[in-house]
Amino acid sequence: MNRKLVGIREAAEYLGVTPSTLRRWERDGKLFPDERTAGGYRRYDLARLRPDLFPRSVAARKTIAYARVSSHDQRDDLERQKQVLELYCARQGWTFEVVADLGSGMNYHKKGLKRLLNDILADRVGRLVVTHQDRLLRVGAELVFAICEAKQVEVVILNQGEDTTFEEELAQDVREIITVFSARLYGSRSRKNQKLLDGVKRAIEEASS
Template structure:
């Protein structure tokens, strides 16, 4: 957390009061110094007393990251479209940004891009996260990532809020994601059995099965 420790006279000037007032507030328990020097001199944290003075400075030191993801190699074109949408949006806001992209299922927590993103968020390097839609992060566990962002003071921007999906639609998507992962492990991601099973399940989910 950013700190700016200053002596009592500088703190009093920033707050528009006298040093005597700060001493009185301390006696009354209204405003205590953040630290004292070895010689007993008061030190106040201006970043706590006047956070608006330092918010822009802190935010400027942290980057904006746009994250894009698709589940399979067949969706590479969609991944490029996501990246373009994110780049255009961030550029229009005037943000300096970095794009991180992953190609892998939303149930895989070990993707290189996702790991790099989480490391940067936890390390305090990220001030803003931009994604095209909520499930772009993870199929399961996105709320946990959002909670980490909140704890680290990271603004989350979701471009496509859309209409809330029904419970049945969410469940159908989750079932398809699960079967895609486990059939790939069972038969191999490029096998005909795997693709046949996925196509059959997708047909049922989308209502196009014969």
């Protein structure tokens, strides 16, 4: 019986997944290549691969492109994020939908983020695309990525460098934290606390101006 051996990309396309998924399956002991070339390249026998054994492939689940900004003043940046994500996903030939949030990177209760996490946990997402890591959360993005790995969701981060809005949004997030604590400290009617908070607010405004 003749065998048709193909490389990892063609095998991945046949199964409706990505090459990185095949590599992960090999590490997890789920699926091994039939041969390796002298150069170490994987070769798979198409006759042995059965797509029905992998029903929850990336192709069977949706691609979500997630965008976020902290405040209404950044709506233009939100639109730019969405355009970048849409263009990238379209160029890859992916069927996708964009989920956008307007809220602090410290807020875990944003409508879009909750919807995204619910879909990931329900195995409805096969790929997550963001422009920068901190678009998901300022603190805690690594936890979301860990959930994605456990659910075999491919994560695509378009820009690994520093986000151009980092300082501005960080200042906004700090203001939000101060506002929460202000309500508590002002309630104690301590003039010392009020002076401390006023000083911190001024420092934040000067640093972000």
